[in-house]
Amino acid sequence: MEAQTLYEKLWSSHVVHQEADGTALIYIDRHLVHEVTSPQAFEGLKLAGRKPWRVSSIVATADHNTPTDHWDQGIQDPVSRQQVETLDANIREVGALAYFPFKDERQGIVHVIGPENGATLPGMTVVCGDSHTSTHGAFGCLAHGIGTSEVEHVLATQCLLQKKSKTLLIKVEGQLGRGVTAKDIVLAIIGRIGTAGGTGYAMEFGGSAIRALSMEGRMTICNMAIEAGARAGMVGVDETTVAYLKDKPFAPTGESWDKAVTYWRTLKSDEGATFDKVVELDAATIQPQVTWGTSPEMVVTVNDRVPDPAGEADPVRREGMERALKYMGLEANTPMSEIRVDQVFIGSCTNSRIEDLREAAAVAKGRSKADNVRRVLVVPGSGLVKRQAEAEGLHEVFLAAGFEWREPGCSMCLAMNADRLEPGERCASTSNRNFEGRQGAGGRTHLVSPAMAAAAAVTGHFVDVRTLG
Amino acid sequence: MKPFTVLDGLVAPLDRANVDTDAIIPKQFLKSIKRSGFGPNAFDEWRYLDVGQPGQDNSKRPLNPDFVLNQPRYQGAQILLTRDNFGCGSSREHAPWALEDYGFRVLIGPSFADIFFNNSFKNGLLPIKLGADEVDELFRQCIATEGYSLKVDLAAQTVTRPDGRVIAFDVDPFRKECLLNGWDDIGLTLRHADKIRAFEAQRRAAHPYYFA
Numbered sequence A: 001m002e003a004q005t006l007y008e009k010l011w012s013s014h015v016v017h018q019e020a021d022g023t024a025l026i027y028i029d030r031h032l033v034h035e036v037t038s039p040q041a042f043e044g045l046k047l048a049g050r051k052p053w054r055v056s057s058i059v060a061t062a063d064h065n066t067p068t069d070h071w072d073q074g075i076q077d078p079v080s081r082q083q084v085e086t087l088d089a090n091i092r093e094v095g096a097l098a099y100f101p102f103k104d105e106r107q108g109i110v111h112v113i114g115p116e117n118g119a120t121l122p123g124m125t126v127v128c129g130d131s132h133t134s135t136h137g138a139f140g141c142l143a144h145g146i147g148t149s150e151v152e153h154v155l156a157t158q159c160l161l162q163k164k165s166k167t168l169l170i171k172v173e174g175q176l177g178r179g180v181t182a183k184d185i186v187l188a189i190i191g192r193i194g195t196a197g198g199t200g201y202a203m204e205f206g207g208s209a210i211r212a213l214s215m216e217g218r219m220t221i222c223n224m225a226i227e228a229g230a231r232a233g234m235v236g237v238d239e240t241t242v243a244y245l246k247d248k249p250f251a252p253t254g255e256s257w258d259k260a261v262t263y264w265r266t267l268k269s270d271e272g273a274t275f276d277k278v279v280e281l282d283a284a285t286i287q288p289q290v291t292w293g294t295s296p297e298m299v300v301t302v303n304d305r306v307p308d309p310a311g312e313a314d315p316v317r318r319e320g321m322e323r324a325l326k327y328m329g330l331e332a333n334t335p336m337s338e339i340r341v342d343q344v345f346i347g348s349c350t351n352s353r354i355e356d357l358r359e360a361a362a363v364a365k366g367r368s369k370a371d372n373v374r375r376v377l378v379v380p381g382s383g384l385v386k387r388q389a390e391a392e393g394l395h396e397v398f399l400a401a402g403f404e405w406r407e408p409g410c411s412m413c414l415a416m417n418a419d420r421l422e423p424g425e426r427c428a429s430t431s432n433r434n435f436e437g438r439q440g441a442g443g444r445t446h447l448v449s450p451a452m453a454a455a456a457a458v459t460g461h462f463v464d465v466r467t468l469g
Numbered sequence B: 001m002k003p004f005t006v007l008d009g010l011v012a013p014l015d016r017a018n019v020d021t022d023a024i025i026p027k028q029f030l031k032s033i034k035r036s037g038f039g040p041n042a043f044d045e046w047r048y049l050d051v052g053q054p055g056q057d058n059s060k061r062p063l064n065p066d067f068v069l070n071q072p073r074y075q076g077a078q079i080l081l082t083r084d085n086f087g088c089g090s091s092r093e094h095a096p097w098a099l100e101d102y103g104f105r106v107l108i109g110p111s112f113a114d115i116f117f118n119n120s121f122k123n124g125l126l127p128i129k130l131g132a133d134e135v136d137e138l139f140r141q142c143i144a145t146e147g148y149s150l151k152v153d154l155a156a157q158t159v160t161r162p163d164g165r166v167i168a169f170d171v172d173p174f175r176k177e178c179l180l181n182g183w184d185d186i187g188l189t190l191r192h193a194d195k196i197r198a199f200e201a202q203r204r205a206a207h208p209y210y211f212a
């Protein structure tokens, strides 16, 4: 048989029907649901007199709107509360394989709870009304974000209408330097190919540097595939994948596990498979990254300076740079390490897993928040992550450093709850989007790794975490 | 869904690249559990001088005179000219809902973000990709000419400029058919219910662990 890419294997094993123009019906194995993009879908379903096709495919949680403190007081914002209560009511009515409502001990960000509960498995198609669904591709599955019409479509038919994507391999070879993490790899990738570099492609991450990453690291990278324009990111299955899934609540057990693992081990691109495009990066040259602008592609290393639009030949790009600098309140040519921050956010579906918190705690240990930093929020990705971190004493490290230790949720990644930046405030954030107003109207976001965020928190400005010792 | 056939509409130029979904509809408006009513908050942060909140009377808010869509000459525009990577960011369908509710039926640009592109079709909004040079020329003409309008014919897959130049565009035959007829995707898919059932049974037998 001809050598196939992982994407081709996943695609061909899910085609139910194909139209003459290539539009295909793809069967969906797992449907993750949260409160923001589902109410209109459930309403549409009901109005049309339809029922969900397979309720056991649904795993739901409330994450975007939930507060991260004072849980005893419930959700204060009435509009947020209504959205969360609407999800409660919808799931109560139709059912689900699992529902982790607000305050449940396994509640958390939808892209954190899927994998940690073994609800995301290799070989699956996974969808969610959220663009960062690409995260789940770290497990060798085909995972993409969908819109609300598609949420309704999947609820009603268990299928998605799709056209096959082209394939793009991002190959990262070599060994990462000390203090350089998965987040730096993916920011470097986006800096290289741009935010539209992956548009139209299914993106696979491969090479020895990716193989060497933990599942947490792979999820961080796949999470941001969408920031490079690719709807789906993925990594082939290997022993790291299998080991992570063993004994997870929804993972198979006994004979069924053995059978599954035998199949999963085939879920990688074959030797000699051809991709439509290949981009190669040398891991050893990647340095800690910091974004300077209002798009994830506006990124430099921490030892660089803020770029100068005067050096940009393309007028549309130049104007974009000028607008970004104005919004960000930055002067061209300022050393990145001289930029001071007002808040620090460690969390989001990009970087709120246990390994991320460990990396941040390693930097925070024995140090304390700089005086010019108004607040450092540490928001674990889920209740399970929170308890694990507490069992390891990480929360004590954070609290001793003057950081705040919060309840799980999306929090200041998009500031739909009460956690946000004030206008003009500058934030070192481990999230995935630095768009205008993303973390609060007028707020200024710089994307960094958890270690770099903690380093900014304790020094008050961006600093190469490797120099902190 | 509203069918789309031919539109002769006023054009508004939004001369920025990478317009993201948070800019199209800021997040404080995503808490609605409805599909409609997002139009008055489309481009909220650029369009108004104050910070918008859900449930406000938007007609009383101070408009930003510098924002292009607030200029009198672009009132009633149904076609939006855009730059590269329009609609990047989130998968939230609120972005096409807001644009559609504002009154746009067609978007023309050199490139669109994937999920947004897809979502647009499902909401009766036609995104048209044209070459960067064509788009540049449309921007020039539109800015230079008050009342600049374009004729978009989906069946013929053409955009006709006032000077008579006809520009052809590509569109997926399947999406085109759905949009021309205003068909609902779900209804179309359910015609294949037997096939879905058969596929599911087969998959369950081969991989029971996905059906726990």
Ligand code: SF4
Pocket: A063, A064, A109, A110, A111, A130, A132, A348, A349, A350, A409, A410, A413, A414, A431, A432
């Ligand atoms: S953490 Fe941020 S990016 Fe992730 S799902 Fe929540 S809002 Fe979206």
